Amino acid sequence: MAVHHTLDVRSVRLTSGPMADWQALNAAATIPHCIVQLEPSGVLANFRRAAGEETGGHQGMVFADSDLYKVIEAVAWEIARTGTRRFDLWLDEVIALIGRAQEPSGYLHTWTQLRQPEKKWAEMEWTHELYVLGHLIQAAVALDRAAGRSDLLEIAQRFADLVWDEFGPDGRDGICGHPEIETALVELHRHTGDDRYLILAGRMIDLRGHGLLPVGLLGAKYFQDHTPVRESDSAAGHAVRQLYLNAGATDVYLETGDASLLTAMDAQWDSVHDRKMYLSGAFGAHHKDEGFGEDYELPSDRAYAETCATIADLHWAWRMLLAGGSAGPAAYASVMEREVHNALAASIDATGTRFFYANPLQQRPDKVSEDAAPRERAPWYPCACCPPNIARAVAQFGAYVASSTADTLWLHQLAGAEIDLPAHLGTGVLRVATGYPLTAGIELVVDGAPAPGAILAVRIPEWSAGSLLVAPDGEHAVDADGYARAPLVAGGRYRLDLDLTPRLIRAHHRVDALRGTLALQRGPVVYCVEQADLPAGPAVDDLILLPDEGIGSNADGTLTLTCTVASEEPLYTANGEAVHTSASPVTAVPFATWGNRAPGAMRVWLPAHWWETRQIADGQLFAEIARPNKPKEAQ
Amino acid sequence: MAVHHTLDVRSVRLTSGPMADWQALNAAATIPHCIVQLEPSGVLANFRRAAGEETGGHQGMVFADSDLYKVIEAVAWEIARTGTRRFDLWLDEVIALIGRAQEPSGYLHTWTQLRQPEKKWAEMEWTHELYVLGHLIQAAVALDRAAGRSDLLEIAQRFADLVWDEFGPDGRDGICGHPEIETALVELHRHTGDDRYLILAGRMIDLRGHGLLPVGLLGAKYFQDHTPVRESDSAAGHAVRQLYLNAGATDVYLETGDASLLTAMDAQWDSVHDRKMYLSGAFGAHHKDEGFGEDYELPSDRAYAETCATIADLHWAWRMLLAGGSAGPAAYASVMEREVHNALAASIDATGTRFFYANPLQQRPDKVSEDAAPRERAPWYPCACCPPNIARAVAQFGAYVASSTADTLWLHQLAGAEIDLPAHLGTGVLRVATGYPLTAGIELVVDGAPAPGAILAVRIPEWSAGSLLVAPDGEHAVDADGYARAPLVAGGRYRLDLDLTPRLIRAHHRVDALRGTLALQRGPVVYCVEQADLPAGPAVDDLILLPDEGIGSNADGTLTLTCTVASEEPLYTANGEAVHTSASPVTAVPFATWGNRAPGAMRVWLPAHWWETRQIADGQLFAEIARPNKPKEAQ
Incomplete structure (x- = not known):
């Protein structure tokens, strides 16, 4: 059950500061770069071949389809952000292509279709079939929300309905080696109102941890199949998988209120963030299994610190904030701030077209390039999960800035922004002007008519706990939860000066x-x-x-x-x-x-x-x- | 060209102290345990199947044959040490079996014979065909030296002669993905006097580093094919491979006097021991490629520190000592002492039947067992290279205790021992009595008739540089090279008291x-x-x-x-x-x-x-x- 509510997808617009600058670079450079890469990497060819329009086998990783879906999702958030029409023709083309590659049953996974069509769902420990569907769903929902365009959603639902028949309550037990579909199914439920998708997501959370997946050299922990989700109080195995799984479990809690899930996620949160997080907001100490290390095992040089793990934690942290997890909203917002300004920001170069896959906190002078950990950022990777994941994360930064409760507008990220008041808090816009974190001052102005009794809560970071929120009615110190509060009043001007002493x-x-x-x-x-x-x-x-x-x-x-x-x-x-x-x-x-x-x-x-x-x-x-x-x- | 000379294989007998105790445990427990494991692990079945005496495919790793060869070598050194006959029947059986598995051409690699007989020498980057031959040669030479038994030697030479035809000067260029055969071929040359084997070893040293091997995900450095041996001044890639390669290159130098090889090995020595060695005398910081880390990258917890790497370095260090490498004999002997008493000793349990493959210097409380790095020592491994390697290393400890030069008997390891004087230094025995390193006192007695002018040189470790060698003619301080010297006289009694302050x-x-x-x-x-x-x-x-x-x-x-x-x-x-x-x-x-x-x-x-x-x-x-x-x- 949600404690905090997200604002409408179009109602938060970043206007100044590094997050806004990054969104501009993302639109101008990163998204176009990703679109271009889809051809030489073979991703689009795979769809053409699955559609029977081109000869040849599958090219690239088993989950290469998800590269395209992530780029579409990035484009969708970009449409939501700016209303741009410049991707419309590209969307027409690729969505039609996706539709032609889809089998009449709804099945759509070009690797399986081209490599082993007779073995659908047969090797789910590594084929990523449901993982890929998860990214298809997320792209489709984003596009329908952003552009009111439902063609991709229809494709995604056909595939999801096939999965319902195959793995729903009347089907057989099955989970994907790489969690991701769980959170996507909850989103599909939210967007369509269809309860089947929520039931399916919950079922996949319930089934994990019971040894359904054949165990390979890296053990059941690698894909979190070693312990039932509700009993797992320590992050283990492949970091991205654990964190996507946690986002999915938290999403199921948000819709069902199953308290046992939130209890487990609270323990997971502490494990991940109190004992296994790099200072940069990155995760994963081992190259060998792309996995979390043991508690306090955080080598700077051998940090795997995969970009996707930080993005997965952003997803999860936001859901924990909405869920009212026990760490409190300031803890979740603070981790997200750490991630956005450090690990995530380091994963991309100044041109927006070169990327790190691994994000170590130390580079030795004699560092040798490794496959996923080169000495310098690369324009693309054989396993290209990270670059389009960055593009979709950056395009939706606005979603993480603010939230609402019954009487309060919460400002979690101190970014220059225009925030439309949600209807129950009145009408108008809260304008935030700041160069933070380069500069210390933050000015807020309410332009409109807040509802009587409406409150503004602004997060004051723990390292600046002495700062006061200067409001029309006086100065407000930070409350115990890490937010300073003042009445939200028409024309009100507010100011916060943070302590940026190193x-x-x-x-x-x-x-x-x-x-x-x-x-x-x-x-x-x-x-x-x-x-x-x-x-x-x-x-x-x-x-x-x-x-x-x-x-x-x-x-x-x-x-x-x-x-x-x-x-x-x-x-x-x-x-x-x-x-x-x-x-x-x-x-x-x-x-x-x-x-x-x-x-x-x-x-x-x-x-x-x-x-x-x-x-x-x-x-x-x-x-x-x-x-x-x-x-x-x-x- | 050798500066130091080894003593005859039977002329150094360890009598007291941990190395002697370990040899007794090795004979009583470890070697029998290894022999037993050869059946359930499928090693012997592979030979029976290759001989057409049993149906079924190959079981185990591509290099599983070498497990048997290493056990035979351990038995051979055990025969040399004690003259035991208790392994004779077992040797009769397994050597006959090996002979039946060998193809008429001389070819012998059960994995290739059973899995892809049409692809001999076709995938040498990973098949280990020559690596396995190397271990066969070492076992065969040891057995002939120890027991005067040449049946295995004939098998090994048939295979080696096939390799000469295939890869000799009139054949094609080819090297093995895992160096090992180089040092074995030099031993075969020494033992048989056949120059072809030395030429072949030199040729394989010369060919490495020119990109002959197809490069996989881990890069050419993984198997040291990135730089010619004479130009490679930094240890890189898979630690065992680098160290076996170095032992082979040093062996070729010892027989040819090719100074460019010794120059390269001097630089390699510094790279390995000044910048990449664990305090325990272990090597390899990375799990991912079982590889050396970068300079000064020596994590205690994630130390791969493979047992075989320490054994490989023992082989190499002894050869550098013989070669008169620039670090000096005390440096080589000191490293060997560090290795024997620490990394190697830790690799085996008190019963002699449980082994570590990886030897980390730290175990975290929540350590999870990994395939080659379990929480506790295991009785065997799917990749069982280490246990029989320990058995053969321990059985030949005596070889590393002393050496001779023109007028000097050198005592490198301070172990309780009986050492027959080499003929050019007289007749008789040097008896060393000590409980070192548990106790500080070392007593030496000459029982016999040393040659006039013969000198005894005893290593005084650098941490006890103030200790004096008390000899019949007075007290002797350590010389600049780390050895104290006194005349070797009939009936002479010598004493050394080391400083064992922690x-x-x-x-x-x-x-x-x-x-x-x-x-x-x-x-x-x-x-x-x-x-x-x-x-x-x-x-x-x-x-x-x-x-x-x-x-x-x-x-x-x-x-x-x-x-x-x-x-x-x-x-x-x-x-x-x-x-x-x-x-x-x-x-x-x-x-x-x-x-x-x-x-x-x-x-x-x-x-x-x-x-x-x-x-x-x-x-x-x-x-x-x-x-x-x-x-x-x-x-």
């Missing part, structure tokens, strides 16, 4: 990979040091941060640190000395911008030179006191 | 995984802390070592440390405090013995609580002075 972050003592290091954050933005800023040396990996020297904030959003340099030494030494020489200023840049210059070493977490204070107080033997950060003059 | 070890500042931690070593023995010693808590992962409190040495070989316990805290915090409470004594046990009690958390590297001294001296801004270790009373 912060030194340290990790939990169990995070072996980060012991003895500090990271830098300014607002939600995580920083890194790149070799490109030290072209004449020293090596990034020899820098030792002097935290006592303070951090300088520069007008261009970079920071200035002071570091010493460690000298060469043996691999292992007993009772030796590490010599540091030559303190010097070093520039740190937002992690999201790294790798846009020369390829080379990069670090988010810097080894720190500590001076510790020994304290003996009641009940504690020692306390390491991190140095208060001394503000430094901008340079 | 040492705190820290890692190079670039080793991200180990920053802020210390390890404990006593002599060559690396220690760890196990949850089994803290059954009532605290969690091993919450321990913080107090290095100032000193380390206590206990009579049973364990150590006693003092640790505090870190309290629970958020995953990431800004300017927060880490609270440590409840200092208490904690037991550390030799890493080699871990996992013999309850499965659970384990750490070699402990987070350390540092009190640092700020120094400002000429030319250096700061120096971290590690605390001198205060000896502590044994408890």
